[in-house]
Amino acid sequence: MSSSLLQPTHHDTYPFIDPCGQLAGSAKGKSVLVTGAGSGIGRAIAEAFALARAERLFLVGRREAGLRETRERIGGKVGLVGDGFVVGHGEGVRDGDLGGGRAGGLEGRRRERREGCEVLVMSGVDISKEEDVEGIFASYFGSSGSAEEGKRFPPPDILVSNAGTSGATEKIADSDPKMWWRDLEVNLKGTYLVARRYIRALREYYGSTTAADGQGELEGRIINVSSNASWRYVPGRSSYAASKLAINSLTEYLDGEEGSGVVDSTTGHSKNKVIVRSVALHPGGVDTDLAATLPEDVRKRILIDKPELAAGTCVYLSLPRADFLMGRFVNCTWDMEELETHRERVERQDLLKSKVVGMFDTLPAH
Template sequence: MAFALLKPAYHDVYPFVDPTKHLKGAAAGKSVLVTGAGTGIGVSIAECFALAGASTVILAARRTEKLEATKAGIAELAPNCKVIVAGTDVANRESVKKLFESLDHVPDVIVSNAAASRDEPIIDSNPDVWWNQVDVNIRGPYLIARTYLRAARAAGKKGGRIINVSSNGAWRVYPGLSAYSASKSGLDTFTEHLDVECVKDGCGVRSVAMHPGGVLTEMASAPHVPEAIKKLLIDKPALAGSTAVYLSTERSDFLMGRFVNATWDMEALEGFKERVLEEDLLKTRVIGVA
């Protein structure tokens, strides 16, 4: 395989992506919107951007009590960062519309992290539960991206970054996780289309799909998740958060429109920059088809 050398290298924050060291100030003056910011990975993403100097962090999720806890945590870590709590259902068009209408500015960075997963064999699955995962995992990022781009255009704002939190489940087969895997695979392809369209449009917004690593989140801790999978979830959520900060910087431009694994060594990945661009790597393709 083209990238056999790029194996998982880290399970926690390391110096190159540390928001308090190498990436200190990387988000200075920026406004960052994070969905699914009430638990696990979303909390760490919000915290890392705050630590990297973001002026404003907007927390979006359905459970506002969870968001208030995230807000309190950020206040301790980065007291100068303004934190906005926004109760939002990312799969609901009106809810997403109200989210952006409630803001007095257009964010600089969007991190679509909200997700849904349920372990059910297709034959025994509940169609409503199955489809809800698709709604949250692909309709949600679509609605967020669409509304963001339209808000930016209306405001005459150029530039920006969209980070869609994907999964290695997008290209691996886990029996019982058909809805989750299919929707994450769709999210990767959607992200590629999103980036290409924005480049063509000239709006300056770039997009990337990021696997956050194997994190034992609240969702992954649910009883229906097989123990065999839980044992593989050894990565810290802060690794995803710090990698998201890196992906919001200009030095990661060569990765836009692609799939990135947060457990990879980003500094080593930069060494493959020319190869990634020349061979158009890290994208979803069918092997063996001309």
């Protein structure tokens, strides 16, 4: 990444990415799945999409109380539709309602749409466990046939993988192997598992190939929360940095593999019906629970950004105008309107990707 492209400009939301301002209504009719939505950045992201008039939010996290609070906050801002039935996945998490009654379980969601946002939550989820991730999609999403029966929803239009963890700030020689590896399990493996299952859910629901009439492709979008630690040396943060650097690479691979279809030479249409674009986002320096292990002087120096900044940037990145950033790393403290003026340079020089400085991009032919 070239430091001359853009410098950090913002610490809070601004008009260009404001879900109640220039992005008002930009998520209308969309459904969004947010992991780690029970507090901090994840909560702000969920609220931003609701304010941008998303039709339905699926909020996933570990703690039921935090997810309930996120849902209540959204209700206070835009109003709620549906029962918000909690699907308890982990041990000690019960099935229950969120104040609207169970109304026949999932069947209770079959009602006429009205103003507001439908918010459904699932607690007790550890995204590093394949069975937990499978539980999200088995509970909420199904085949097109089951959706028509009203028992499941179509897969979300947008996936925001925000759930993560951060172990102790220690030198590698002094670290606890289990704690060190846990950052990789949650941040990298968890992000991988959710993205993998999301893409499969889209394929299962919509089919893997285009219809015979060659109608346009359907698009999903993945926003993976990364960090400036992925490219900047921070003493004692080796496990966290390694996990976030790997997320940048994972995102590039996701977009490279799923972001465009092979065109059929006969029809001129993509052979893939479902296109999934992916981007990695640094959410700024936000004082969340994950930052608790940082030294106090570091927290005061770098944790100066509001979660609403990352949230509004996520809404922006979900839009077609941000397609030039897919497969890349984006810092939410940059000005997105200014970043758009660099589009030609970003694409031509293939910027905002993880590379080894000084190495050739391609090996010489033999």
